[in-house]
Amino acid sequence: MEVYLDNGATTRPKEEVINIMVKAMTDYYGNPSSLHRKGIEVEKLVKKARNQVAKALGADEVEIYFTSGGTESNNLAIFGSLEGNKRKGKHIITTRIEHPSVLNVFNELEKRGYDVSYLRVDKAGLIDIDEFKNTLRNDTVLISVMYVNNEVGTIQPISEITNIINKRKNKPLLHVDAIQAFGKVKINLKKLKVDLMSISGHKIHGPKGIGALYVRKGTKIKSIVFGGNQELGIRSGTENVPGILGLGIAADHVKKEFDNNVNKMRNLKVKLLNGIKNNVEGIKINGFIEEDSAPHILNISFKGIRGEVLLHSLEQEGIYVSTGSACSSRKKSFSHVLKEMFLTEDEMEGAIRFSLSFQNTEEEIDYVIDKLKNIVRDLRKVIGGRG
Structure with a gap:
């Protein structure tokens, strides 16, 4: 056995995911940016997949940006939002048990002059809300907290964190790495009110090499990849159509099941x-x-x-x-x-x-x-x- x-x-990709990806490579091979019929056909399919991801997260379609996976989503969320909010401050907060795709970004930001606070956790891997409150400063510009820890499964109190942040006059941005949470924890971004959230396709029985970043309407973020201005200029590069369509199917399954x-x-x-x-x-x-x-x-x-x-x-x-x-x-x-x-x-x-x-x-x-x-x-x- x-x-x-x-x-x-x-995760093992669902059969429906594999089927749509094969279809994308054999029939839907047009470039979504092309003006002819083959391109327009694929553009509509990409739009449908974006809508499927948005619905699964309780978000709006225009708030979803496709990336190459969770690591890029985390990098784009952190670097991009800081670049878009330079004047708000240089203090940023994360936890000591984040995934390397967040921790290593914060380590790099320390080298670039940012003041980083790393929240401790208890024996169960849970942050202390009082410590979090006391760590916040007037120049805090960004907080990044993993929703579900990838090694032990601890769920952080994201709702409590958002409630504390949203009461502040100088509200910092909140990024949530939800790569292990999506499909396992109920997420409704219209209620949760975080600013940025990362997900990955291959953790929900979708394909590898595809992910998405949720960017709440009104959140300032700048691209860290420059090119042809795909994804509304936030993430340039020809769209990974097979991956996007596979992610759409996987996200739709998350919502329904x-x-x-x-x-x-x-x-x-x-x-x-x-x-x-x-x-x-x-x-x-x-x-x-x-x-x-x-x-x-x-x-x-x-x-x-x-x-x-x-x-x-x-x-x-x-x-x-x-x-x-x-x-x-x-x-x-x-x-x-x-x-x-x-x-x-x-x-x-x-x-x-x-x-x-x-x-x-x-x-x-x-x-x-x-x-x-x-x-x-x-x-x-x-x-x-x-x-």
């Missing part, structure tokens, strides 16, 4: 968690596990076992998991997220991330529990014997 539990890294998919993922997560707790000793659950956490991410440390060894042992049984985010899991250093959550070195070294999808089944979870308990037992015997 093959069981894929690394959906936080990437949200409740069913989230309930299924959460039930599978609870089943997996209970199965591990009842069959494997010496574990530590990292982050929240109930309604306060994402329905698809479960991070567990296995005492005395290296996560990389456990990962490859599971792989031999056709089970695919992760030792952290896919963007950093090949590095030897410990997870910056788990460090900030006060885990010991042993706990960090033994951490495994299981990330589920609505495509997973109860039969697969039973299989994982059965194999995992035996693998952990055998690995600990080998380790004990060597000791």
